[in-house]
Amino acid sequence: MDENKQYRMENDTLGNIMIPKTAYYGAQTQRAINNFPISGIRLPRAFIRAQGIIKAASASVNVELGLLSPDIGQAIIQASQEVIDGKWDEQFLVDVYQAGAGTSQNMNANEVIARRATEIMVGAEQVHPNDHVNMSQSTNDTFPSALNIAAVESIQQKLIPALTNLQQELQKKSEQFMPVLKAGRTHLHDGVPIRLGQEFSGYAQTIQNMKQQIEEGLKGLYEIGLGGNAVGTDINLQPGYVPKVIQEVNKRTKLTFREPKDIFAFMQNMSEPLHCMLILKELAVHLIKITSDLRLLSSGPRTGLAEITLPPVQPGSTVMPGKVNPAILEMTHMVCCQVIGYETAISTAARASQLEINVMMPVIAHTFLHSIELMGNAINTLVKKCITGIQADEKICNQWLNESLSLVTGLSPKLGYDMASQIGLTADEQDKTLKEVLEEKGMLTDEILQAIDPKGMV
Incomplete structure (x- = not known):
């Protein structure tokens, strides 16, 4: 306990616990902070935003159904909107490697929103994290739903635009380099002639194919099982809640989420994140191929193939003056290695589905959402700092071709x-x-x- 901090005493079903006086989270979040000092990694902004969306949507519907007073409901909605906007991100402190299924993460959101909503009401009735903020919900339905919402928003807003940009830039290079003849290579040995633009057209089409796969795989993530409660049944749920809460989520995200075909299948498995992660793994494999090709084609400048030149971005050696390395290509390759490893983590965690739920959802959420973020950032950097500046060395291409x-x-x-x-x-x-x-x-x-x-x- 930090002696320089002031604390307040709270209690839960396990007894009393000390919490920093200024913290908006409560007892269950503090227990998770104490119990899981594992990595210092928290679930990302996209997930916290999705939690806020779900809490606001649920409060709105609970007011409409007469389950929640308008005053409390409006305070929860306002506090949830602040969570959506990122105002309270520093209050979400539960480690990724936490209690199974994400109960601590859900309570982190419930407690922060409840305390902030109580503050908004200025001395009126106290807002309870479970009875009010978590009304008509459980961790088991909100956590996978928040994951899918966060994933769809991240893919739509970041990854797909990045892939579109990469495909377009590779296509431009293909057209620019189409007049350049060069030696083809198979098994890294001499092959029949090819146009440099034909090589790049293969790269462009590969990325286009992957973008289409991701767009297709994305469709399954639009299923969100809100109202599934703890095991998929509608216990303690008011009739009409499910379609209304999904409609509220859609209003707030401007997307078209829908009920699962089967709520029990949704809650038992992490099928859609796993499916999309397999596509991201394939994308990583193809990006490794493309960036490795570009490293080979630009190798040299005097002792390699040197058929293309890359824009220099930084010095490449602390001992060899003037050396410049293919840094952006190497960075992209490293990101792809991480994503391939992440796919293994998700596949392994997905096997942990037992009976009604999968309790490894927090690590699945972290690895999946981090993969999307890494890929989007890496691809944007690849385009901006490498692809757009690639030039062909026609003299070298002609030399190798004639030999x-x-x-x-x-x-x-x-x-x-x-x-x-x-x-x-x-x-x-x-x-x-x-x-x-x-x-x-x-x-x-x-x-x-x-x-x-x-x-x-x-």
């Missing part, structure tokens, strides 16, 4: 596979160009020259 032994592929229809192979092997063994070997063999006709012209091969 590529894969041009011998054009001879197969004229000379046959075996003879073309022999010419290619001879050029490699004697460190000569194809033209030099063909000329020595007296085979360098106009027709043969045309057959190994890169322009005719792309």
